[in-house]
Amino acid sequence: MGKKQDTTEPTLECAEDFKPSAPIATGTLPRHGNRPPKTNFHGHIVDVDENESVPSAPPLELMDNVIGYETVSFEAISVPPPLYDMESPDADVSNRDILPNCPQVTEQEARTALLSLVAEHCCYGRDAAKEMAITKINYSSAFHYQLHSFTEKRETSWAYIPYGGGEVDGIENGAPPLPWEIEVYPDALFEDEVKLIPVPHTASVKSCHRCKGGGSLLCAECHGKGWVRCLSCHGDGWSKSTSGYKERCFYCHSSTHGHGRQDCLKCNAKGRVPCPTCDNYGQIQCFIQLTVSWKVNSAEHIVERLSLPEDLVKSVSGQVAFEEEAHQVLPIGHFPDETINMASTQIVHAHAQAFADQKLIRQKQVVRIIPVTEIHYRWKNKNSTFFVFGFENRAYAPDYPQKCCCGCTIL
Structure with a gap:
């Protein structure tokens, strides 16, 4: 019998024994997918399995001390805007006491709106809408007040990307600007948006914290061996043929690691996989974002x-009775409905105090008038009401008298 192959794996030492080599000079860096495992000064392998628990970011103490960003971490920290002179509110109070006339719904239009509602419900009968006697119509208006405050918030944090060579904009190029000194503008007003900007002169190159600069990790599937036990022959290397004789296992006979072993498909029999953090380069570029x-x-x-x-x-259209936009608006004080004036005062003052860590860019307030009609009717000796509202003449009849759920099927 041949000599048994030694499959004993080298002992892994603690990562604290590892001392990284000097940083690689700026330029095009080779990838390290096929490089051998790194060793310490005792010649022992120091490596990281791809499933091993490691910090999600480089140690904060290894980051450069950047003036003005001393408290930055890898978690976003809000930076309050500097004190600045607020523009005087320039709200225009003219014509606030003039309301546009809303169209009034006729009896025929009210009945048509109700029939449209009935058509949308398979359980509603049409007879009630056609035969009911409309006894009274009350016209009213609903007011919808809205205040929109467009604000800007700035946060800083350390970030990193794989580094494969090229220029690095570090602190040697000048003092980094403070967060609110960097000019960044939204693409449009009153639209939510987020932009990520690298802070100039804060970049530096560090050894990858995931693979400790090796560029690759031990394959978790084969644990660095490059092979796995053949499931067909259970590692024996032989299988029985249909005639009962032993023959070489078909599935592992071409393995580069010997019979009974199959090449690991995850690492292509190399025992190592590229480090996803540094993209196989072994280095990352850290910067303040x-x-x-x-x-x-x-x-x-x-x-x-x-x-x-x-x-x-809120779901229907109406007539805009008042609208204004400014850097900072004044509360409405001359609207014919005093409830709107009180609501505007309360909401404007609340917004003035609500965003201490943000900068107010623009404000806009709007008052819409929505026509609402209440229709009283009688059908089969029963009195009830329904509503027609909005410029679309939508109907709302919570007590519609002719409802029947017989024969309905919920799909």
Whole structure:
């Protein structure tokens, strides 16, 4: 019998014994997918399995000390805007006491709106809508007030990307600008948006914390051996033929590691896989990242006196009675409905205090008038009401008298 192959694996030492080599000079770097495992001064392998638990980011103490960014970590930290002179509110109070006339729904239009609602519900009968006697029509208006505050928030954090060579904009190129000194603008007003900006002159090259600079990791499937036990012959290397004789295992006979062993498909029999953190380069470029977030912060108040649900008021179009936009708006004080004036005062003041860590870019407030009609009717000696609202003449009839769920099937 041949000599048994020694499969004993070398002993792994603690990663603390590893001392990284000097940084590689700037330029095009070779990939290290096929390089041998790294060893310490005792000649023992020092490596990391791809499934081994490692820090999610480089140690913070290895990051450069950047003036103005001493407290930055790998978690985003909000940077309050500097104190700046606010522009005087320039709201225009003219014509606030003039309301446009909303169209009034006729009896025929009300019945048509109700028939459209009936057509949308298979359980509603049409007879009630056609035969009901309309006894009274009440006209009213709902008011929908909205305040939109467009704000900007800036956050800083350390970030890193694989480094494969090229220029590095480090602190030797000058003092990094402070977060609010960097000029960044939104693509459009009153639209949510986020931009990520590398802070100039904060970059540096570090050894990869995941693979300790090796560029590759031990394959977790074969644990660095490059092969796995053949499942067909259970590592024996032989299998029985149909005639009962032993023959070489078909599945592992061509393995580069001997019979009974199959080449590891995950690492292509190399025993190592590329490090995903450094993209197989062994180095990462660390820099401070500025996250700029623009957000539309909205608040609203609805005045409706005919028991129509607020969600329905918001869902239809209406007439804009008042609209203004400025760097900072004043509360409305001359609207004919005092409830709107009070709501505007409360909401504007609340927004002035709500965003201490953000910069106010622009504000916009709008008051819409939504026509609401209450129709009283009688059908089969029963009295009830329904509503027609919005310029679309949508109907709302919570107590529609002719409902029947017989024969309905929920699909």
